[in-house]
């Protein structure tokens with residue numbers, strides 16, 4: 001079954017666009033800097049971005065010297081913004097689900113995905129296709145919501161409202177989560193950390209980095225509340241090779 005296309009929901013898209021336009025969101029302050037540190041040299045390389053959204057990373061890959069960048073996304077609204085913002089002929093966008101990756105008849109040096117894998121039900125199949133689409137020596141670099149984030153849970157707070165701990169429920173049971181984020185009915189998939197890493201290993205990936213990034217000092221100056229990432233990280237980042 002194809003995954004939900006919530007980014008084409010009008011209300012969701014409006015709220016998400018507003019969030020991404022801010023310069024103090026989690027992507028800008030935590031996820032993107034941590035991902036950028038793990039990027040290989042892209043000079044003359046072919047890159048595939050799964051769930052490329054508004055194309056920011058695709059444009060960045062071209063600026064870093066990539067010879068060709070293919071960004072795919074299930075959302076027409078996200079891709080419309082990406083196409084409007086991108087003038088570089090080395091960057092191409094295609095509207096399709098990453099679950100249909102088998103339809104792409106090309107191989108890549110880097111397959112990248114930022115914050116989209118938690119929308120995919122069958123991670124094993126996706127990883128298998130990713131492996132088939134990597135050139136020898138190719139790399140997979142992805143981020144997703146941290147398993148502690150996709151699991152149900154809540155922060156404990158002291159009397160001043162400071163986060164002191166995080167209570168998590170049902171962590172070890174992989175499940176489809178239907179949640180509210182801007183709108184009701186947003187579907188995503190919770191998988192415990194062990195399952196994600198085992199899927200990668202069984203697909204034949206060699207893990208180079210498994211990162212649970214926290215806010216660095218400069219980010220904490222912009223948004224002190226991000227100190228709570230020390231208690232419960234929002235993101236999981238994996239860099240793996242074949």
Ligand SMILES: C[S@@+](CC[C@H](N)C(=O)[O-])C[C@H]1O[C@@H](n2cnc3c(N)ncnc32)[C@H](O)[C@@H]1O
Pocket residue numbers: 003004007050051052053054055056057072073074075078096097098099113114115116119120
């Ligand atoms: C949180 S956004 C991240 C966008 C972009 N990667 C970035 O970092 O700015 C998640 C993106 O994944 C896309 N997405 C979700 N499920 C998908 C699927 N099955 N195939 C392709 N894209 C998908 C959404 O449409 C959305 O653009």
